[in-house]
Amino acid sequence: MAKVTVDGRAIEVPDGANALEACRAAGVDVPHFCYHPKLSVVGQCRMCMVEVEGMPKVQASCTVPIRDGMVIRASSERALAARNATMEFLLINHPLDCPICDQAGECKLQDNAFDAGLPVSRTSEHRRLVPGYERTEIGPHVVADMTRCIQCTRCIRFCQEITGTGELTFVERAGHTFVWTHEGKPLDNDLSACAADVCPVGALTVKEFRFRKRVWWLDKTRSVCDGCEVGCNLSIEFKDRIVYRFTPRVQPAVNDYWLCDYGRFLSERLNEPGTTRPIVTGPGGEKRETNWGEALDAVKAAVDRAISDDPSRVIVVGSARLSTEENWLLARLFRDSLKVKNVEFAVDEGPPRRMKRGNDWVYGTEAAPNSRGAEAAGVRRSVSGDGSRLDLLLSKKNSPPAVLYVADASLSDRVSDPAFVALLRAASVLIVHARVKNALSEAADVVLPAANQSGKEGTFVNRDGRVQRFDMAIVPPPVVRTDLEILLHLGKLWGAFDTAWTASDVFGRMKGSVSGYADLDWNSDDLVGNPPSASITSAYDVLGLERRPEDEVFTRPSVTAPDVKP
């Protein structure tokens, strides 16, 4: 560690930090653009200027490695004048696009312009133009507008250093410099939308989000991606029951600052029309909507009947998409209370997803987030030698199940295969929790409408055994229940559960018997991870230090933007 003084405050900073990070540690948020904790330092934007005692000229703080005893003046008149100068230079060519630019509200140029720069413009010259390079798609998910680019090279460095794909480059030089791809090689890699994340202005924006919502209207909730078992931390951003986008939350233990395109654009899945009312099937095969009471009674009746006949003909299928709490309730109810032996789950092998963590790629090969949690909760992982995992479960050819209880109707991609649906349909009574209508829910005898991932809270265990909590964003519509609630209400019919339990209550009850959960605290920050940050590109995580409210008054000499609470 080294002792450094910033604006008169003495602090200790880890060796290897730079002066910008040291200022951050001392509570001084020096404005910057090109610096990013996960990318190489280039010192190009010249925004983060400070004075360092012993160095005669102003310095770009991100380029100054700290030394023990260093004295930094981040808020002296000279430092402020230097930053004002850079801000003025950036604004002379930047278009006045704020009214039509997606980035407004989470734009570093806007934010930094509050801290630095002149309140008026001194230029009357024509602005730089880049005809042909405005609002053009440069990749399947990214729209580029080079009039807005401030040439910070974050996107270029992202593609070179993080994904290693190198699709972006500086083109031309001097005042004509801009960023583009090479003909025929668009910005197309599995993390491509992160290039728009790192862009501090609206030069690169996400196509799917374009013009949909002003970011200051968006409510944000901490969640975890349910696309694979890597378990990237993300923020569900929504307003009035519509999910507008996912953005990554910073989590060095899992996904750094990134989110893969596949996981990011699963957000639209949460807007799909769901199943709306419980459905039961009459004796003549006619399906009708009903209420929860009748539906759950029908389930109980069928299960009781089957168990009294032959419990081995009851098969319960959990899911790696359900939380550990939900899987645990499933196992407690059927296996422990009702003595049903066949409580299993199987998870599809997905196309391999990958995520950059530090300098390494980590891979997710399962198509669901919580196989380890399901297993730890007591639902047996069904594996078979020939790869058709679930079929083994169901291929008791001579006697199809009397009751097949499927706690997730989207348990596999194979539900779009009529043969697979037929296999499950062979059960005498088919009961499903369904988030959306699909072939399996259409075929089921009892359909219990379940909330999608935005309406639930619980924990997933990722590929590394890390337990991560996700929170509810949108209260499910009136008649839809979370899988947790469904199981509590069902279990109550047998006296096994209390419907007053919340997910956190279930968590507390299951801790003792689920491996990996013993020492965890539902309310701890560790479990849920970092808050969605107003600007995910800020240098929050590097030194693990928290923002202290009293620091805000320390250095702002001019108008301060209203603090946007995460």
Add this chain to the structure above:
Amino acid sequence: MSGGANTPLGELPGNPRAGEHGARSCGHPVAFGAETKAAFDRLLTRYPTKQAALLPALWLAQKEFGWISREAVDYVASLLELSPAFVWGVVTFYTMYNRAPVGKHLIQVCTSISCHLNGAESVYAACRKKLGDLKPGETTPDGKYTVVEVECIAQCDKAPAVQVNEDDFFYVTEEKLDDFLKGLK
């Protein structure tokens, strides 16, 4: 993706030096002939990394193919195991790699200070006018002449200085312009 035209400081599209910023296609894949490939292989032995051979390799490409097309970029990138975008970024940084075909005589008129003090701007304007009112960077319709403006070429004592392809020409005043152009076959 679409390449557009820009007008940097007075230069207009069609300028092989600073015209369209997207790489133009030459319509067919390209590859070094045997002799150039041998020269390229020799190049690689002079540097500790493949990437360091990029600028010389681009010179070989320009010599062999006449100009740096999109296909030339892809080819050189593949030879040196670099991303094509990176190579394109290098091509567009430097002024001398032509991104479009140039005329038989690439007339480069210096207009930096010492030549400026000797009337270079009027030589540049007059040269373009004489060749058919060429815009900066434009090529004559018969493909013989392209006229561009360049910065100091280190011939300040012989101002106004002009370079045509690889050759140096000195004292090219407005009065001497006709003779100069006549000498370019």
Add this chain to the structure above:
Amino acid sequence: MAGLDPIPPVLLARAGKPDSVKLAGYVADGGYVSWKKVLTGSVSGEWTPAKVTEIVKASGLRGRGGAGFPCGLKWTFVPPKERRGGKPVYLLCNADESEPGTFKDRVLIEQDPHQVLEGMMLSSFALDVKHAYVYIRGEMWKGAGILNEAVAEAEAAGLLGKNILGSGMDLDITVHRGGGAYICGEETALIESLEGKRGHPRIKPPFPAVWGAWGCPTVVNNVETLSCVKHIVDRGAEWFKGIGRNDRNTGPKLYCVSGHVEKPGVYEAPIGIPWEQLLAMAGGVKAGRKLKAVIPGGASAPMLTAAEVAGVPMDFDGLAAAKSMFGSAAIIVMDETTDMPKAVTNISKFFAHESCGQCTPCREGTPWLNKALKRIVNGGGKRTDLDLLLSIANQMGNGMTICVFADAAIAPVLSGVSKFRDEFEAYIAESPAADAVLPAPGGITAKVADRMAAGMHD
């Protein structure tokens, strides 16, 4: 002063001779004697790398590329072998001569390439270099061809290659052509360009001597500097020191004189001759006209009025004392017919074209200066423009940027606008927009701009 007495040509001794580029003639004139003596002496221990470095240090040789940094001292920044982690040392000869007004390196390369090569060889010996490169600007087709042939001749004669003359030393020299960029004359941008990238200067520290080409210790020296090394080893440090104005400005110097003079050209003289003597060598101002201004060190040097340049010793310290800089010794002479606003605008166009574009103040500031100046000389100037130009320029230099290109770009604007303000005002007086006013900038920046301006002209 004895050191300023005329001397027979040293660097240009062989220029103009028939076949001056050929090895045979070079050897006949005493070339490669030092190279051979140092190599054979290295075996007996009579010559060591440290000895060569000491001689160069003692000579007082200052870099001839523009910065004027003591050459021998720069060499000592290379870590000793035991602290290099096994990395090789590279020597790069900077032949990217692109500073407007400079053409001396071209003359050295085109007229006496072996002089340059021998300088490189001796320097490589001193620095433990096995691979040296000449980074020559792409526009110098002729020079590159001549150098390539000279290298081939040297290789054929066994003066380069493996185990040269049985000394155990290996050395090869590669000529590397640039693509056309002034900024690649900056040493770290040169290194970047050599590595096969866009020529973006690097953040310093680390300095190239410690972390340069491919992360290895690297020394970048100018063509003329390396040519001087050859003569210093030939004739000794004391001889070199005996030429020139004083201990801090030593040796023969090539002066490039261009612009409004009778005889523009390269002139060799002891470093530090007075301005009047140099002007006389170049035949005086063209057509006997009056001198108006001089740019003494290439376009990056602050302009001096006729009064300010009078009596100034033409060397590093002399011009620093006159509040300008010696730079590449590119003297651009402007007589009374010169339209100063147009000259300043022309130079601003150069810098706007040549900025590498990576850092904000330079990338945005150089075109802003150029656009404003063009507007003024095209008749659209405002009375507020001149102070605006000074203000823009004052917030571009002095540590605001990664390299000193910005400091170079602002020098002609600051000196031109302040010293020839009346000419600019004359343009503005004719402008229909003269009285247009933009809102005044808010408090802090105007105050601080003044303070920075005061710092610049201290």
